[in-house]
Amino acid sequence: MGISELTSTLMFLFLPGIIGAFILGLFTSSTRREWKYFYLQAYFIAMISYLIYWIFQKQSSFYDYFFLKDTSLNPFEIAIVTLIAIVLSIILVFIIEKNYFYEFVVCIGLSSYYGSNDIWDELFELTNEKDKITWIVIRDGETNKEYEGQLLLYSNRQDKKEITLKHVIIRQHNGDLVKIVAEKEYVYFNLENKDNLILEIQNLENSGGS
CATH class of the missing domain: 2.30.30.100 (SH3 type barrels.)
Structure with a gap:
């Protein structure tokens, strides 16, 4: 497999995460952060979205692609996972913008840090x-x-x-x-x-x- 083919395949696989990270950047202060944060967000959103899909379907071509040989990608699965990533990102935007995560952390005494320090x-x-x-x-x-x-x-x-x-x-x-x-x-x-x-x-x- 050539490098260009591998790159295009990975971009297709992580399309749900890329769209999810774009939504986070569009509606939160993530737009000001470095690209490395965008890549991390895209990775984690994609992994969580595929995991949610796997929990309900008991199988995923995403994981089979990395751990099994001669596994083809499933465009229908990626489309469904993209919808999951969009919903997940919207939920994350709501949690981040309302500072619910920080309120929870402060409530349980894990940290006194609250929200953005900007x-x-x-x-x-x-x-x-x-x-x-x-x-x-x-x-x-x-x-x-x-x-x-x-x-x-x-x-x-x-x-x-x-x-x-x-x-x-x-x-x-x-x-x-x-x-x-x-x-x-x-x-x-x-x-x-x-x-x-x-x-x-x-x-x-x-x-x-x-």
């Missing part, structure tokens, strides 16, 4: 409340400007700290004097290497406007 993540996870809108005030200590607007977008990459506000009011502070100098529909902020910024965040009830 303050940026924790801060903006608090803004994802249904039927509420998030207003942010950014105070720039260097220019004495204040930007107040509704949160539209924020980055979820570890190497980027970016946000975009809409319906933005820009004020200039000059001692006790505060003056509105501009109003913008959208304003983008790259917060990297900004040491003199203060963010104030408030969730307000959504009255139906946007």
